Amino acid sequence: MKNFALIGAAGYIAPRHLKAIKETNNNLIAALDKFDSVGVLDSYFPKADFFVEFERFDRHLEKLKRAGTQLDYVSICTPNYLHDSHIRMALRRGADAICEKPLVLNPWNIDALKDIQKESGNKINTILQxxxxxxxxxxxxxxxxxxxxxxxxxxxxxxxxxxxxxxxxxxxxxxxxxxxxxxxxxxxxxxxxxxxxxxxxxxxxxxxxxxxxxxxxxxxxxxxxxxxxxxxxxxxxxxxxxxxxxxxxxxxxxxxxxxxxxxxxxxxxxxxxxxxxxxxxxxxxxxxxxxxxxxxxxxxxxxxxxxxxx
CATH class of the missing domain: 3.30.360.10 (Dihydrodipicolinate Reductase; domain 2)
Incomplete structure (x- = not known):
């Protein structure tokens, strides 16, 4: 069982990711969205910690890491222009990223992410269903x-x-x-x-x-x-x-x-x-x-x- 975090929990596409995490027998440990209409979590992971501020979410993941909880994947369901930043955050936390399309908005963003991916040793995945x-x-x-x-x-x-x-x-x-x-x-x-x-x-x-x-x-x-x-x-x-x-x-x-x-x-x-x-x-x-x-x-x-x- 792998540990997931999800960014963009209140969005349109988030339930598909929640369902996929659940039905592949994995666990969501934390979720983030600036909007708090996330009752959908009850249908999948009612015990997941939820945050509306990125800083507290990031700090929580750091505390889990220091307590010995491994974060394996971060699923990203945020607005397109934030994908690049949130992918980088996932890699900094030692996790692989799973990002909705479009992965980024500009070709040069991919070039930069290639370097960061190589440095981190973690993988960036995108949904091309x-x-x-x-x-x-x-x-x-x-x-x-x-x-x-x-x-x-x-x-x-x-x-x-x-x-x-x-x-x-x-x-x-x-x-x-x-x-x-x-x-x-x-x-x-x-x-x-x-x-x-x-x-x-x-x-x-x-x-x-x-x-x-x-x-x-x-x-x-x-x-x-x-x-x-x-x-x-x-x-x-x-x-x-x-x-x-x-x-x-x-x-x-x-x-x-x-x-x-x-x-x-x-x-x-x-x-x-x-x-x-x-x-x-x-x-x-x-x-x-x-x-x-x-x-x-x-x-x-x-x-x-x-x-x-x-």
Whole structure:
């Protein structure tokens, strides 16, 4: 049984981590969040110590260490811009880090973390759960075996409606979230890179606060992508059903079915991390470069555009 601490216990994604820690038969000894709405802890680890101030949390971990309690992992579920700092804290405490995506916001953050990881001897893991989805694994195996003569044509569409709260929260602040492409798209870009190989071209046609669209060319695929949190962008048939999310990936006009099977992917991620097979810094590097470019390159007016832009 390994000892965990968790930073960001009141957040949306924290219950998936709590469940994974519990269902892999490990123990949460301490949790931190500046918000105290963390009744969810009762369902998993009611005896975990809880803190709303980082300094007291950090001191508590130090006291446990001096009393002989080993901290093995720190799970990080905090806002994107704090990941870098909290990863460093985990390594200073002699623990491995398990961090939600995006691991960091900028490519140079990864370079610095490589040095710190080497110095500490501990490992930085990130959650890239799409790489563990059975349908995605099957697609990668197919692409690897086929060795298609030419490139696959891919359309990625992801619309996940968000209310007015989004702009007020840290997610609406690009300096903290990285913007739409980073916040809701980074795991898709990682998946595409993992399946189709290195990026050869990155073009952005639309970059607004609530939506973005562009074109990515990989070694083995041409990808037109569209991401949005604006419910007005939902297809009519989705609105009629009263649904607020639409997710579609087509490959050569064939729909990739991966709508189910997400429930336990954090559990699988933790199982692999505990076996020493977690996704590390090098696995995250390419997707972080992609989203950093999407944030910063000039907008183009011509090229292969997604159907939703036409």
């Amino acid at each position: 799409l790489r563990l989805h059975p349908s995605i694994i099957a697609l990668k195996n197919k692409v690897d075996i086929e060795g298609k003569n030419g490139k696959y044509d891919v359309d990625l569409t992801y619309i996940t409606s968000r209310g007015n709260w989004y702009d007020i929260s840290w997610k609406g602040d690009e300096s903290k979230s990285g913007g739409i492409a980073t916040n809701i798209g980074v795991h898709f870009y990682d998946m595409l890179y993992w399946i189709f190989g290195e990026v050869q071209e990155n073009i952005v046609y639309l970059r607004e606060k609530d939506k973005a669209s562009g074109y990515l060319e990989f070694k083995n695929a041409r990808v037109r992508w569209f991401l949005s949190i604006n419910e007005d962008d939902l297809p009519k048939e989705i609105k009629i059903k009263g649904q607020r999310t639409f997710r579609s990936i087509t490959i050569d006009n064939q729909e990739l079915e991966f709508s189910s099977g997400f429930t336990d992917l954090h559990n699988v991620s933790y199982q692999e991390i505990l076996k020493g097979n977690g996704f590390g810094l090098s696995d995250s590097e390419e997707s972080i470069k992609i989203v950093h470019e999407i944030r910063n390159i000039a907008i183009s007016k011509i090229g292969e555009k997604h159907l939703f832009l036409k």
